[in-house]
Structures are given as C-alpha cells and as structure tokens.
Amino acid sequence: MRIAVLSDIHANLPALDAVLADAGQVDAIWHLGDVVGYGPDPDGVVARLRDVGAIGVRGNHDAAACGGTEIDWFNADARRAMEWTRTAIGGRSIEWLSALPERRTIDGCELVHGSPRDPLWEYILSPSIARDNLAVLGQPIGLHGHTHIPVAYVEDDGRVDRVAPRRGTELGLEGHRALVNPGSVGQPRDGDTSASYLILDPAAGSMTWHRVEYDIGAVQAAMRDAGLPGFLISRLSIGL
Ligand code: ZN
Numbered sequence: 169m170r171i172a173v174l175s176d177i178h179a180n181l182p183a184l185d186a187v188l189a190d191a192g193q194v195d196a197i198w199h200l201g202d203v204v205g206y207g208p209d210p211d212g213v214v215a216r217l218r219d220v221g222a223i224g225v226r227g228n229h230d231a232a233a234c235g236g237t238e239i240d241w242f243n244a245d246a247r248r249a250m251e252w253t254r255t256a257i258g259g260r261s262i263e264w265l266s267a268l269p270e271r272r273t274i275d276g277c278e279l280v281h282g283s284p285r286d287p288l289w290e291y292i293l294s295p296s297i298a299r300d301n302l303a304v305l306g307q308p309i310g311l312h313g314h315t316h317i318p319v320a321y322v323e324d325d326g327r328v329d330r331v332a333p334r335r336g337t338e339l340g341l342e343g344h345r346a347l348v349n350p351g352s353v354g355q356p357r358d359g360d361t362s363a364s365y366l367i368l369d370p371a372a373g374s375m376t377w378h379r380v381e382y383d384i385g386a387v388q389a390a391m392r393d394a395g396l397p398g399f400l401i402s403r404l405s406i407g408l
Contacts, residue, residue: 175313179207180354201227201281318351341373
C-alpha cells in the first residue's frame, strides 16, 4: 500500500499539484486538515482534493472558514487571511469542508489535525506532549499536522524518541506505536521552502518523507493580488 499523507495545504494549489505529481500512482490520499486559510486559492484546493478522492479531517482553519468561532483565536495575519477566505470561498467548498470529521480511523491509523486528545488545537511540539497523546491514542499510528514541521515520535520501552526527518528519510516502526507528522504542503516552517508530504504503508509501518519544489513566486503573486498580509507572502520564501 502506498498512501500519500498530506497536511496543512493552506489554499496553495501549485504546492498541492506538485505533490500530487511527485507522489504519482498511490492507493489513497489522506489529508490532515488546514486545507484552506493563509493561501490564495481555497476553491482550487478543495476542488482538487475532491477530484482525487482525498479523505481526511478538519483543521482549525477549515472550521473557521466554515464560520466557526475558531477565528477568535487567530493572530492578526491569520485573522485577516481568514476574513478574506470567507469572502472568496464558494458554497461547494464550504459544504465539503463542513463534512470533514475532527478525527477518523483508517487501516490502524488515527487521523487528526492537532493531536489525538485535542484534534483541532493542540501542537505536538515535544516528546513529553507526544507521550501524553500516545497514552490516549487508540491505534498503532497517529497521523497529525498543525505544526507544519515534519517529525515522528516513536514509543520504545516507555521512552519516546523524536525522529527529525529530512528529504527522503525512511522510517520503519517495527511494531512500535508512533505519532507522525508529514510536514506542510502549502506553508512549510522547518526552514525548507519545498512542499513536504509522506508516503505511508500502514500495514508495514513504513514511511518516507518527501520534499517537492513548486512555483512559490506564482503563489506569492496571487496572494498579493488578493491583498493577503505581507508576512504570509514573504514567509513562503524562507520556509518559516
Ligand atoms: Zn496549518
């Protein structure tokens, strides 16, 4: 089984298309939320995910785009971008986003945006946060996004080991439970500007992280045309 796991696409269609082309033939496409927000093409990204039959979960930005009070917790730039998203997004996209559950279990994997114990909001940023979440994880593998940083936290004899993957890193779980983050497709924050995603074989417990270049300038031009905040535009050039 080759499953492409994508997260935090954030309305960045050139990045999503580059990832889909790079992944090639896969058995399924799973996404971990934040399909929209920040970026300039919410409808394009939702339409593409719908066309390729992607299944996944809701992120905090998706909930806010559907009118949720999550927007009250956003910083100033995220809020401005979300206000723009709400005016730009179409009814069909809202319908698709509204139908996303907060968590989903498939093939021994639990899919969430933030964390198993707080699917919309918690950032898994340390082995100790990961340990608390592994304790409530009901499946062998937990897939999450939200931090925009590729990482795996692997349980081993009561210890939790942090794996910081680079481009092309392969990991075999060998029966250990783990929380795994594919990184962000549309707004990477680990210092690498290229789109990040994961190819996963859930039954084998094996995975590979991939990075793909995309046309960052085209996305930034579309963001300028939409009047989106300058920091959100410039951060794509530095990957932070
Ligand atoms: Zn996000």
